[in-house]
Amino acid sequence: MWDxxxxxxxxxxxxxxxxxxxxxxxxxxxxxxxxxxxxxxLAFAIGAARLxxxxxVRILSTGYAELFRNTPEYVFLIWVYYxxxxxxxxxxxxxxxxxxxxxxxxxxxxxxxxxxSETVRAGILAIPxxxxxxxxxxxxxxxxxxxxxxxxQAIRRMLPEALNQYVSLFKATSLVSLxxxxxxxxxxxxxxxxxxRPLPLYTGAALLYCGIIIAAAxxxxxxxxxxxxxxxx
Amino acid sequence: MLDNFNRLxxxxxxxxxxxxxxxxxxxxxxxxxxxVLGAMACLVRLYVPFIRIVAIGYIEFCRATPIFxxxxxxxYVWPELFGFPKSVVGAGIIALALQSSGYLxxxxxxxxxxxxxxxxxxxxxxxxxxxxxxxxxxxPQVLLVMAPSLVNQMTVVIKxxxxxxxxxxxxxxxxxxxxxxxxxxxxxxxxxxxxxxxVAIFLISMLAKRVSDRFRNKYGLAAQA
Amino acid sequence: xxxxxxxxRVVNLRKSFGPLDVLCGITFDVREGSVFTIIGAxxxxxxxxxxxxxxxxxxxxxxxxxxxxxxxxxxxADGRRVPDTAANISRMRAELGMVFQQFNLWPHLTAIENxxxxxxxxxxxxxxxxxxxxxxFLGKVNLFDKENEYPARLSGGQQQRVxxxxxxxxxxxxxxxxxATSALDPELxxxxxxxxxxxxxxxxTMLVVTHxxxxxxxxxxxxxxxxxxxxxxxxSPESVFNAPRSERxxxxxxxxxx
Numbered sequence: 001m002w003d004x005x006x007x008x009x010x011x012x013x014x015x016x017x018x019x020x021x022x023x024x025x026x027x028x029x030x031x032x033x034x035x036x037x038x039x040x041x042l043a044f045a046i047g048a049a050r051l052x053x054x055x056x057v058r059i060l061s062t063g064y065a066e067l068f069r070n071t072p073e074y075v076f077l078i079w080v081y082y083x084x085x086x087x088x089x090x091x092x093x094x095x096x097x098x099x100x101x102x103x104x105x106x107x108x109x110x111x112x113x114x115x116x117s118e119t120v121r122a123g124i125l126a127i128p129x130x131x132x133x134x135x136x137x138x139x140x141x142x143x144x145x146x147x148x149x150x151x152x153q154a155i156r157r158m159l160p161e162a163l164n165q166y167v168s169l170f171k172a173t174s175l176v177s178l179x180x181x182x183x184x185x186x187x188x189x190x191x192x193x194x195x196x197r198p199l200p201l202y203t204g205a206a207l208l209y210c211g212i213i214i215a216a217a218x219x220x221x222x223x224x225x226x227x228x229x230x231x232x233x
Numbered sequence: 234m235l236d237n238f239n240r241l242x243x244x245x246x247x248x249x250x251x252x253x254x255x256x257x258x259x260x261x262x263x264x265x266x267x268x269v270l271g272a273m274a275c276l277v278r279l280y281v282p283f284i285r286i287v288a289i290g291y292i293e294f295c296r297a298t299p300i301f302x303x304x305x306x307x308x309y310v311w312p313e314l315f316g317f318p319k320s321v322v323g324a325g326i327i328a329l330a331l332q333s334s335g336y337l338x339x340x341x342x343x344x345x346x347x348x349x350x351x352x353x354x355x356x357x358x359x360x361x362x363x364x365x366x367x368x369x370x371x372x373p374q375v376l377l378v379m380a381p382s383l384v385n386q387m388t389v390v391i392k393x394x395x396x397x398x399x400x401x402x403x404x405x406x407x408x409x410x411x412x413x414x415x416x417x418x419x420x421x422x423x424x425x426x427x428x429x430x431x432v433a434i435f436l437i438s439m440l441a442k443r444v445s446d447r448f449r450n451k452y453g454l455a456a457q458a
Numbered sequence: 459x460x461x462x463x464x465x466x467r468v469v470n471l472r473k474s475f476g477p478l479d480v481l482c483g484i485t486f487d488v489r490e491g492s493v494f495t496i497i498g499a500x501x502x503x504x505x506x507x508x509x510x511x512x513x514x515x516x517x518x519x520x521x522x523x524x525x526x527x528x529x530x531x532x533x534x535a536d537g538r539r540v541p542d543t544a545a546n547i548s549r550m551r552a553e554l555g556m557v558f559q560q561f562n563l564w565p566h567l568t569a570i571e572n573x574x575x576x577x578x579x580x581x582x583x584x585x586x587x588x589x590x591x592x593x594x595f596l597g598k599v600n601l602f603d604k605e606n607e608y609p610a611r612l613s614g615g616q617q618q619r620v621x622x623x624x625x626x627x628x629x630x631x632x633x634x635x636x637x638a639t640s641a642l643d644p645e646l647x648x649x650x651x652x653x654x655x656x657x658x659x660x661x662x663t664m665l666v667v668t669h670x671x672x673x674x675x676x677x678x679x680x681x682x683x684x685x686x687x688x689x690x691x692x693x694s695p696e697s698v699f700n701a702p703r704s705e706r707x708x709x710x711x712x713x714x715x716x
């Protein structure tokens with residue numbers, strides 16, 4: 001066992017292939033940013049819709065959020081990559097194909113917009129009614145109230161939880177190798193097949209993700225504490 | 234499309250059913266193991282001074298590593314390193330358990346630390362020992378407070394279990410993909426599979442919330458959000 | 459010097475929290491069967507003193523004896539003082555009953571279950587015996603019909619009375635009351651004070667920290683005024699309330715009694 005242990009912690013293989021592996025990681029990062037952007041945009045739309053005065057809008061948006069919160073990310077990813085193009089092709093009567101990247105960004109973005117919309121909704125609801133009443137009493141318009149009173153406070157309150165969701169999203173990008181995106185795990189598999197030595201690479205990949213995420217989580221914790229001190233969140 | 238549905242889904246209901254039962258089996262045991270590991274890690278972190286740092290390292294690792302990466306690592310590396318797990322099902326269960334045990338350990342911790350200290354003091358004042366207090370006073374209350382998080386982790390385990398198909402565990406996702414690969418017609422099968430998962434997860438959450446509210450009602454506490 | 463009936467003896471008790479000295483050398487005796495009341499301003503160390511008695515706070519120095527036996531430490535054969543084991547401390551605590559300001563009833567157990575929990579687990583009584591004792595004390599605090607209610611459904615006064623029954627069910631040598639009525643709405647303090655008066659009349663040894671001056675005056679055998687961790691006044695209720703010798707005590711009483 002000790003021999004294996006030494007072998008598995010021998011990260012020289014990792015170092016040897018670092019360019020390819022890091023290029024793979026870069027794919028994860030690109031998809032992360034794409035997905036995060038999409039998820040955020042959708043989350044604001046859905047989150048606001050869940051607080052709408054119109055019943056149908058509320059029900060539909062709540063349905064959306066519940067649907068995507070309860071859908072496994074992997075299933076949805078496969079569905080978007082294989083099924084959606086077929087549906088689009090039939091609807092648009094033309095051959096339609098997703099690149100794996102597009103599918104990954106779309107799937108992860110929509111999937112996490114469900115969680116994020118809940119965060120947005122909670123952030124907006126957390127603003128005391130009295131602030132809005134005061135603004136209305138001063139004669140501010142609805143739009144102005146949204147822009148100047150609600151949005152700044154809501155965004156500050158949402159940030160800690162939203163950042164945690166983004167970290168989860170980054171972790172989920174590890175799935176994209178399963179639809180043939182040449183990300184970190186894809187390269188690890190390729191090299192493993194080539195080298196016939198799984199140990200250091202899988203361990204290395206685990207430690208790499210671990211390191212990135214722990215560093216990110218520490219930053220977020222630090223920032224959250226600083227914001228809470230300033231009375232923001 | 235409807236007869237496609239019949240041909241692909243209804244005719245194969247029995248294989249999909251078998252897959253679903255494998256999924257249930259894997260999820261059940263993973264969650265159980267996760268609760269045990271999470272509780273142990275939490276208690277070590279809180280009460281055993283020497284190996285505290287090991288517990289913290291374990292918890293951080295489990296939380297920070299994506300489930301897919303953990304799955305591949307446990308399945309391919311552990312047999313060489315530790316000699317177990319000897320089967321893919323074992324690997325799947327262990328990996329899923331590791332992932333959730335990190336979150337559960339933290340949930341346990343915030344539950345225990347959040348308990349008003351007067352609860353423990355009243356127990357100390359009547360002469361109860363540390364173990365008695367943990368077992369009779371702290372744990373029951375912590376479990377009640379933690380119920381929503383426990384349910385949430387249950388759904389996370391179910392969602393993550395879809396990945397075990399990658400290491401050839403014949404769960405629902407694996408069977409569904411097998412049918413898709415055999416027939417090259419993904420729409421009906423994949424959509425049905427997705428809906429099965431969604432409905433299952435939704436029902437479990439609802440059921441758990443109902444049970445939790447019933448308990449809270451019994452004790453006279455207000456229902457949780 | 460130990461008088462024969464001193465069930466509690468405190469010798470030169472000191473307690474500091476870091477740089478803050480909360481108790482600065484407290485010495486006193488409590489006679490068995492007496493009601494000993496401690497009064498003073500917030501921050502004077504009253505609660506800390508009580509919590510040191512059942513070792514919820516560990517004294518920085520000094521000694522406490524319950525019925526002649528030291529709490530928190532042991533005297534070895536060669537005369538050395540060593541810290542006591544957790545098991546022994548638990549055993550001593552079982553002989554002291556404490557009633558808290560915040561009641562601290564266990565919310566997942568019914569009233570009767572709260573009361574019999576310790577007799578069952580600590581004294582290892584049979585369930586039937588524990589239930590009999592529990593119901594007896596529940597009846598004494600006039601809550602016989604609330605036996606199967608959970609704490610969340612009881613009023614503050616009722617919860618505190620259950621807490622008193624819970625402490626009494628262990629049949630301790632001494633009952634400690636840490637501002638037992640301070641967290642109650644005014645109209646509920648009466649029912650709790652009544653229970654405490656009844657206990658006093660039966661001859662229970664009680665150490666009471668309180669702001670209820672009426673109770674202190676009428677029911678106590680001895681009153682102690684604490685200020686900044688030191689005993690400023692100590693004597694019978696008549697002498698302390700009518701003719702206090704300490705200036706600070708006089709000021710405190712004039713503020714508290716209108």
